[in-house]
Every structure is written in structure tokens, then in C-alpha cells.
Amino acid sequence: MRNAAKYSISQTSNVVATSRRRFLVWIGAGLAALAIPRPLWSVEDPKTAYRETIAVLTMLYHGEVESHRRYDAYKKQALKDGHVNIAHLFAAMADSESVHEKRFSEILAKLGVQVESTNQSIQVGSTKENLKYATDVELSEIDVNYPKYLARIWDEKHSKALKYIDFSWKSEKQHRELIKDIQSGTGVFFGILVERFRSTTVRYFVCQNCGSTLTAKPNERCPICTLPVSWYKEIKLPTL
Ligand SMILES: [Fe+2]
Ligand SMILES: [Fe+2]
Incomplete structure (x- = not known):
């Protein structure tokens, strides 16, 4: 027991x-x-899935910041040189670049990337030299470079990035058209053309969604991004 x-x-x-x-x-x-730790492939990581998109957007963002600051500096120089209407055009272009800058940083933020603007020094010459730089350097390669950027990120299919890079390209083409007449006069006829430009009143309107820059408000919708015309802001004539 x-x-x-x-x-x-x-x-x-x-x-x-x-x-x-x-x-x-x-x-x-x-x-x-x-x-x-979880294997990386089991987590949807936007920084991996959109590696090229992030690289291109970051590079373009810094370019937009620089263009914005450059046109702002050119505007101030044009005012000092007494070319108020040219200053007005640079003010409109600066505003357009600030829209691109904002859109690219928003897309990057959604992808988990925070970008900060840098304060690189901007070379400023006379208004005549500044106009020449804007067209001969800043805007001369857009039809070569933008297709390359779009091709580079195409496979990642980030629709918003593709769309806003295309908007930026179309706005830059408008900028090129807007200064084409003056740029053709940066040779011996610069003075005559500037005088003609000085006596012409031009209004500038910039779409706050895509940066489209026009001399007249569209009737209903933005020709670039198709949003309603209410997205357009008139750029005031700058003063010293
Ligand atoms: Fe731009
Ligand atoms: Fe637009």
C-alpha cells in the first residue's frame, strides 16, 4: 500500500x-x-520598393530648391538693375519652382524620406547674364534630362512621382518659352528688347498644384494638371 x-x-x-x-x-x-528579426522581404519597405524613385526625387528636390533660390536672387538683381518686368518674370518662375519643391518633398515624406534644403551660394551676375544662365544652363537640358529621370523610375511605377515629375518638366518648358524672347536679345539688341519688355504689362499666374506658369488665367482648368482654375495664384509685381 x-x-x-x-x-x-x-x-x-x-x-x-x-x-x-x-x-x-x-x-x-x-x-x-x-x-x-523579421526577414526584410516579409515587410513592405517603401525605401526598398522605390529606391530609384527616391533617388531621383531627392535629386530633383534639391534642384528645385536651388532654382527657387536662384530665380529669387535674379528677381532682386533685376529690381536693382531697374528691370521691374524681368523681376516679375523671375518672381513667377521662383514661385513655380517652390511648388515643385513642395510636391517632391511631400511625396518623399510619404515614402519615409525627410529632405532638408541646403543653402548653397548662388552666383548672381547682371540681369543680362542671369537671363543667359537661366536659358543656356538651367533650362537647356530639360528635354534631355526629364525623359532620363522618367525612364529610370518607370519600372517602380510610383504613379504620383511619375505624374509630378512630368508636371515639373511641362512647367519648365513654359519657363523656357516665357524667357525665349528676351534670351534671344542677350546679344547686341538686349537694351532694345529690355526696353520693349519694360513698357509691356504682363500678368503672371502660377498653379499651386503643378507649378504651371501662364500670362493669362486659363478659362476652366489647368492645362498641365487639369485641376480647377482656382488653383492659380497671381504673382504680384515685385518691389525692392
Ligand atoms: Fe521646377
Ligand atoms: Fe496645375
Whole structure:
């Protein structure tokens, strides 16, 4: 009887020990599973999925910041040189670039990338030199560079990035058209053309969604992004 009781006690303690071991193994496995980092492929990581898009947008963002600051500096120089209407054109272009800058930083923020503007020094010459730089350097390569940017990110299919880079390209083409007449006069006829430009009143309107820059408000919708005309802001004539 005593033996039977002993057996029963030892059997019970064996069962308890087994259950305890199983419990500890179960807890251990759970903790181990938590400790193992998730493989990268199991998490949707936008920084991996949109690597090229992020690289191109970041590069374009810095370019827009620089253009915005450059046109702003050119505007101030044109005012100093007494070319108020040319200052007005640069003010409109600066506003358009600030729209591009804002849109690119918003897309990057949604992809988890925070960009900060840098304060690189801007070379400013006379108004004549500034106009020449804007067309000969800043705007001369747009039809070569933008198709390259779009081709580079095409496979990642980030529709908003593709759309807003295309909007930016179309706005830059408008800028080129707007200064084309003056640029053609940066040679010997600059003075005559500037005088003609000085006496002509021009109004500038910039779409605050896509940066479209026009001399007259469209009737209903933006010709670039198709949003309602209410997105357009008139750029005031700048003063010193
Ligand atoms: Fe731009
Ligand atoms: Fe627009």
C-alpha cells in the first residue's frame, strides 16, 4: 500500500514535471520567435520598393530648391538693375519652382524620406547674364534630362512621382518659352528688347498644384494638371 502510494506520488510528480517542461519549451519558443528579426522581404519597405524613385526625387528636390533660390536672387538683381518686368518674370518662375519643391518633398515624406534644403551660394551676375544662365544652363537640358529621370523610375511605377515629375518638366518648358524672347536679345539688341519688355504689362499666374506658369488665367482648368482654375495664384509685381 505504501509502495502503491509512493508510485502514485512519483507518477503525479512526473506528469507535473512533464507539463512544466512543455510549458517552458512553449514559452521559450515564443520568446525566441519574438527575438528573431523579421526577414526584410516579409515587410513592405517603401525605401526598398522605390529606391530609384527616391533617388531621383531627392535629386530633383534639391534642384528645385536651388532654382527657387536662384530665380529669387535674379528677381532682386533685376529690381536693382531697374528691370521691374524681368523681376516679375523671375518672381513667377521662383514661385513655380517652390511648388515643385513642395510636391517632391511631400511625396518623399510619404515614402519615409525627410529632405532638408541646403543653402548653397548662388552666383548672381547682371540681369543680362542671369537671363543667359537661366536659358543656356538651367533650362537647356530639360528635354534631355526629364525623359532620363522618367525612364529610370518607370519600372517602380510610383504613379504620383511619375505624374509630378512630368508636371515639373511641362512647367519648365513654359519657363523656357516665357524667357525665349528676351534670351534671344542677350546679344547686341538686349537694351532694345529690355526696353520693349519694360513698357509691356504682363500678368503672371502660377498653379499651386503643378507649378504651371501662364500670362493669362486659363478659362476652366489647368492645362498641365487639369485641376480647377482656382488653383492659380497671381504673382504680384515685385518691389525692392
Ligand atoms: Fe521646377
Ligand atoms: Fe496645375
